[in-house]
Amino acid sequence: MARTARDFRTRDLGTRDLRIRDLGTGDLGTRNLRTHELGTRDFRTRTALLTLGLASATAAAHAAPAVSAFGPLRNRLMPRLAGQGRPDHVALTFDDGPDHLSTPHFLRLLDDRGVRATFFLLGSMAVRSPGLAREIAAAGHEVALHGWAHRPLPLRHPRAARDDLARGRDLLADVLGEPPRLFRPPYGLMTTGTHLACRELDLVPVLWTAWGEDWRARATPRSVHDTVMGSLRGGGTVLLHDSDCTSATGSWRATLGALPRLLDTFAARGWETGPLRDHGGPSGGRQRAFYSE
Template sequence: MSRVVKAAAVVAGGLALAHAAPALTSIQPLEPLRTRLFPGYAGQGDPGHIALTFDDGPDPLSTPRFLKLLERRGVTATFFLLGFMLERDPGLGREIAAAGHEVAVHGYLHRPMLLRTPRQTRDDLSRAHALVSEATGETPRWYRPPYGIATTSALRTARGLGMDPVLWTSWGADWRAGATGSSVYDTVTRNLKGGGTILLHDSDCTSAPASWTATLSALPRLLDHCEEQGWKLGPLAAHGL
């Protein structure tokens, strides 16, 4: 192999590593380290507050049920919307914002960022940002990459659009087949602490069919648990990030 080819291979490898490096923070065993080193990115905020977030909507079958439950409990949350779902039902996006919830960007398509070029990344995020802004009348402040896997291009694009990337400190594994209200509740509360950000899903568009029913079943118990701990519940905007 010539020196030129070797040098080109080194450069290409370096560029690939730089592109993919942020994805390392998504590895589950590294989540506690992520929270310690990058608390804002991990969603660690005010110790007396819990940020409640939902991904993958808006879904006309399931999202309205979550909105009704949250309204009954007097709780608002942050909804990370998918552009292609919002495009199908922009009115539901307006309904989310009108109910006092915070709208945020989860991308246009729910595909791994590692498989996209920088241009594809920019196109996806810009399209989603424009759709959320137009449909809801709100300028989204937050971005969460699909699967929690970011790339350098995704982070740069998000910040260029005025969005802060944010992940979570506790999830419910509610996308899995076989998830139940009890399993979602137990998984969320296993390591939930004050200042944490909860990841749940109000749609099954990228999850096991009807998995959202387990999430909806768990939600009242989760709200009760947070209240019993003396934590205020709300959107990321009130989380002190």
């Protein structure tokens, strides 16, 4: 799952399961990160400042959280990073799997609709369900990396952040027979150090242009649909979640319930739906891979 610093309103940094001191050390199990239900508008800003402040204390070169953290600005200045592709296409992406409790439901629905998507997998989840990771790939979906542990990279030492990416990439390479090409950082927070690590590991970072706020306990199929469509334009990338491992328990059901209507709305607007590999670059081109150099 990924959230920007600006919209980092759903992480309760004071809960029992995820304290400030835990963010920079250790390998928290994703099932303990039930931290999505606190946000207020003021908390959004305070948390962004806290994240940036702690990051700058980690290391100056590592800590410049990129423009990537702020959606409107990154969409204008970094369209490729934001996930903008050809205008007749929408990239459908899911974070936080593979989850044996929920991901199979998404795979069945997508198969019934003849739609392929990009799944950003957590290494800590894939190591528990390697067969499901292979099933995602075998169904024709694109498998990408969401890191190993779901923690804000700016709060980690540059070497620890790099090792997290490498551990996840290597696990997916072992499971799938080839390494992932795309990477989405937890919360959408990139740093100078993370960009350098992506270069070293041959990973292309990509974020999103629209999301459904589907991690919330109060999310409904209608709210997810309406939130996505409130900001989505042709050529955009949609962020949803096929797991509740870092979300409110059972929140994936709202996402699943919203998906048929979302696919219908995309089609009604003349947008083809598919994975990022078919998304093209911001300048268009059906055959140009989104992540081609």
